[in-house]
Amino acid sequence: MAKAQNASSSSYVSFRRRPPAVSSAGLGEVACRYGSDGLARGPVGAEDQCPGLGMGSSSRVRWSIRGTSATARSNHHRNLVTCRASISLDGFTAAPNQSLKNPFGEGGMSLPQWQFETEQEGRSADAKVLRQAGEDVGAYIMGRRMFGPGTGEWDQEWTGWWGPNPPYHAPVFVLSHHPREPLTMEGGTTFTFVTDGIESALEQASKAAGDRKVVIAGGANVVRQYLAAGLIDELLLHIVPVTLGAGERLLKGVGGLKLNPVEVVASPTVTHVRYRLS
Secondary structure (H helix, E strand, O other), X not given: OOOOOOOOOOOEEEEEOOXXXXXXXXXXOOOOOEOOOOEEEEEOOOOOOOOOOOOOOOOEEEEEEEOOEEEEEEEOOOOOEEEEEEEEOOOEEEOOOOOOOOOOOOOHHHOOHHHHOOOOOXXXXXXXXXXXXXXXXXXXEEEHHHHOOOOOOOOOOOOOOOOOOOOOOOEEEEEOOOOOOOEEOXXXXXXXXXXXXXXXXXXXXXXXXXXXXXEEEEOHHHHHHHHHOOOOOEEEEEEEOOOOOOOEEOOOXXXXXXXXXXXXXXXXXXXXXXXXXX
C-alpha cells in the first residue's frame, strides 16, 4: 500500500484504481503515489490535490487520462466492468472489409462460429462459458459499428443487426457522434445513443445496471478506449485457432496493460482465457 507523504498530517484515507501510467504529476503539491496493487493513499484534507480522497476506504475511483493530468470519477458502489471477445491467434476480432453482408469482415465468421455450435458433442465447456458470461449483466456498451454498418447521419429505419428482439434483454448504450432518439425493442432491450464519450456511457450504464455488471460489447475500437482509460476490470478472450492476417486488431496501440489470467477453459474449437486487469 503506497502513501502520499505529508509532514503535517498523520491520518490517511484510501481509494482504489490507479490511472495507467500516471504518477503524482499534475495533482498538486501533495504527492499521490500508487502501489502495484492499484491502491493509493493520501492525507485527509488533501482532496483538492488528490482527487477521490475523503470518500472512505471502500470507495472505488474511476480515472480518465486527459493529457498529463488525471480526473477521478467516483462511484461508491462501482459495477464490475467486463469485456469478452472472440479473437484469432494473430490478435484480430474481425476480418477486413466489414459490411452489411459480412459484419465480421470477409472470412471473419470463423471467429464467433463456436457460439452457434455449443449444443454439439464435446462443446459443453463452451456452453458453460457462454452461459456464465451472460449472467448478472445489467447493461451493455457498444460502438456505432457494433450496432450497425456505416457512419454519418443515422438511417432511422436501421434498428440493429438482430431483428425486433435483440439478444441483450437489458439497456444498451451505443457510442456515436450523431444523436438519435432511444429505441425500445422487444425482450427488454433499449438502445440509448450516447454522443458525449466513453465516460458518460459508462456512467449511464452503471446507473442502469444497479449492482449488476456492465459489459463492453465492442467493437475493438471501443474496447481499446476503455482499456486505455483503465476502466475495464475483466477481459474474457475466446481464442479461436485461426489466423486472419489482417483486419481489426483488438489491442493495437494499447500498451502497458497488466493482465492476470485467472481461468483457462479449453475445448476442441476455442480456448477461453479470463484475465483480471490490475
